[in-house]
Amino acid sequence: MAAKFIKNALALLPGYKHVSNIFYRTPVEDFLFGYAYSRQGSGIQCYLYILPLYLRTEFLHLGFSIYLPNAEGYISITNALEKKFLGREGRYASLNDPGVASDMVHACLEFKANNFRYEESIDGFIQMLMERSRPGYDGSLGPLMVDPRVRLYSLAASLVLKGQRDLAKADLEMIFDKTALDKRMEMPTEFYTVDLRGSQEKWSKLELDAIQDESEKDVLLEDAKQLYGLLNNGVATAQEWLKEFEQKNKILFKIT
DSSP: OOOOHHHHHHTTSSEEETTTTTTESSSSSEEEEEEEEEETEEEEEEEEEEEEEOOOSSSSSEEEEOOHHHHEEEEEEEOOOEEEEIIOOSBBOOTHHHHHHHHHHHHHHHHHHOOOOOOOOHHHHHHHHHHHHHHHHHHEEEOSOOOHHHHHHHHHHHHHTOHHHHHHHHHHHHTTTTTHHHHHSOOOSEEEEEEESSSSSEEEEEHHHHHOOOHHHHHHHHHHHHHHHHTTTTTTHHHHHHHHHHHHHHOOOTOO
């Protein structure tokens, strides 16, 4: 992505910094909150960005983020060659056009003001996670783009940081019990796997179950067991363990 586009956007977002494809709010504590973009087709797609840093994270993914509807969140860009030889028409000719950054920031701020009703905090994340996972969710903020077990582990870890030991243990126990998990969480018919490395794939639930990397499942299960065991020694010990992930992630992704 072009440095000029990043500079243009940061000028419109005081108090924000940029990493990968994310403009994040500072100071950073517990989460990355902000706005993200990804190249799709000839343009960029915009998101409200949310990522808890106290979870094991291999890359800055979009799993908890909110996809702005295309009418609001997609900005078309067509360079001169595409226009001449392919007949494409875009709103802008280059990512570096100041209007691209302006449109992205405006779309994100307007969508957030009209649709996002949660605090940018652990409490707000817990509320959002529960509402976007429950049966009958109206889909107004789009689907959660993470596996149900990841949702449940994220909820448990968040409850640990709020000192809710018993509730956290109950959620962790469901990860170990597939039958209980399936009853607790509505299983959508489709999942989206999206990351900021430029790929987006759409799978049915059965396809996802078939291709999901077993090592990733094992890591999640081991983390859940570890957290559960630490809770038996007290909430403070478990909180320290989660905070270690936060510090490691800040170093790994150069978040300041």
